[in-house]
Amino acid sequence: MKTVYVVCATGIATSTMLRLKVESFLEERGIEARVLQFRVTELSPERVEADVILATTEIPPEFEGLATVINGISLITGIGQGETLESLARALRDDS
Amino acid sequence: MQYQFGDLLKAEHVLVNVPAVNARDAISLLSTALERTGTVSPGFAEDVWNREQTFPTGLPTQPLAVAIPHADPDHVNHSGICIGALKSPVHFVQMGTDGSTVLEVHVVFLLAIKEKEKQVEMIQQLMRLIQSPRLVDGLSNSGSTSEAVAVITTMLT
Structure with a gap:
């Protein structure tokens, strides 16, 4: 199963918002994926098992190539969130 | 989706015409309101400000930008939110950026979160609330706490 990490600075506020949005979007689309919530300092490039990292904080460049990194701010503001959710869906569809 | 105003907010935590001169001042003034009700302990404002400098919380909502400063639960006694409509906007750095993107923030939502699982x-x-354009506009135009409370209540029902 594909895995999505939702990530913010404290692992409490905005990552919860991301998780709620992503879970309802995946359910609506019938996409099966695990959604795991982290604070950014808990992530280590050696232990990434995500297909997508959706974050409201800057993700260090060493994670690029390990997962598709997507900026999740639009899911918090609601401005442009449709596009962000579509890129999430595409990243989870890719047979990689 | 019938929410009671009190589920989210106390009237004591809704401030209008907040005379903040900068982001740090806004955090401090809103923290004082949370301290008065025992929601947080002294030290919370400093925690929030320290975190804000590393992980900024400005959000480019439209038509007006907001900020959602918060911190680890060390100085939080129980969860709550303080909403402050500022007299004049102050600068907050946009969330997820390195400091180069600065927003003119009109409304600040100061979050005190105790246990994340219970706060969903x-x-x-x-x-x-954040995603409702009429809310931020309405709060900015509120002349009193009771007006602001009425605006929020409308958004939640």
Whole structure:
């Protein structure tokens, strides 16, 4: 199963918002994926098992190539969130 | 989706015409309101400000930008939110950026979060408030706390 990490600075506020949005979007689309919530300092490039990292904080460049990194701010503001959710869906569809 | 105003907010935590001169001042003034009700302990404002400098919380909502400063639960006694409509906007750095993107923030939502698992509903309501353009506009134009409370109540029902 594909895995999505939702990530913010404290692992409490905005990552919860991301998780709620992503879970309802995946359910609506019938996409099966695990959604795991982290604070950014808990992530280590050696232990990434995500297909997508959706974050409201800057993700260090060493994670690029390990997962598709997507900026999740639009899911918090609601401005442009449709596009962000579509890129999430595409990243989870890719047979990689 | 019938929410009671009190599920999310106390009237004592809704401030209008907040005379903040900068982001740090806004955090401090809103923290004082949370301290008065025992929601947080002294030290919370400093925690929030320290975190804000590393992980900024300005959000480019439209038509007006907001900020959602918060911190680890060390100085939080129980969860709550303080909403402050500022007299004049102050600068907050945009979330997820390195400091180069600065927003003119009109409304600040100061979050005190104790245990994340129990706060899902509160966070869900907060997200609805943040994403409602009429809310931020309405709060900025509120002349009194009771007006602001009425604006928020309308958004939540």
